[in-house]
Amino acid sequence: MTAADYLELMPSESRVINSYGVKIRHRIYDSEELNPYRGQRSGLKALNRRWEVKYNPYDAGCVWVRNPENGSWIIAYWKQLQSSPQPFGDASWEYGRQIVAERGTSHPSQDTIKAAVDAILDLASPPAKPASRAKKNQRAAARNKAAITSQRARPMLDGANDPAQKPAAAIKTEEHSEVKSPQGPAQLAKIIPLKIYDAHKEAEKW
Secondary structure, three states, X not given: OOHHHHHHOOOEEEEOOEOOEEEEOOEEEEOHHHXXXXXXXXXXXXXXXXXXXXEEOOEEXXXXXXXXXXXXXXXXEEOOHHHOOOOOOHHHHHHHHXXXXXXXXXXXXXXXXXXXXXXXXXXXXXXXXXXXXXXXXXXXXXHHHHHHOOOOOOOOOOOOOOOOOOOHHHOOOOOEEEEOOOOOOOEEEEOOOOOOOOHHHHXXXX
16 A cells, blocks of 8 residues: 555545644644645635645644645644654543643643643643542553554655654554652553554445
């Protein structure tokens, strides 16, 4: 399967290309290649003249915007990618958003959610309920590690360069990850496998 074929089978959403880029789930993606299309309509009536954007549920680092003029893809990277300590997917992002919502923030910024996700993955944030929250954090971090280590390398088209130093597939797998607990000595968090996005199986459902 080529990179283009793999992208075609990924889930997609329709979005507007704003002056700052493309926003998906409070995350902002951008690329210089989007410059000619900012504030423009795609011309696709089926998408209400918005732009088709492909994304990988288990890799929040980038998205792909289809150019309706020639069918090519423009890769746009998350603006916070370089400052993120490790890769993650939508499940970890949604969990971070829920934690922020529990703190009373109904419309969080991407910076606020990112801070919560970072705290989940390195288990450094002091939870409101130490015992129950610590266990949830361990499970979330373990599921994220299992997912990103099983992913196919990020599809790269037309010689595009990935700003991330290490793709998700390059991270070494471990049977267990050692985490520090604020209540005592280090504990071992058992890795709980997360369902991997299988493009072929998804295609069979269509």
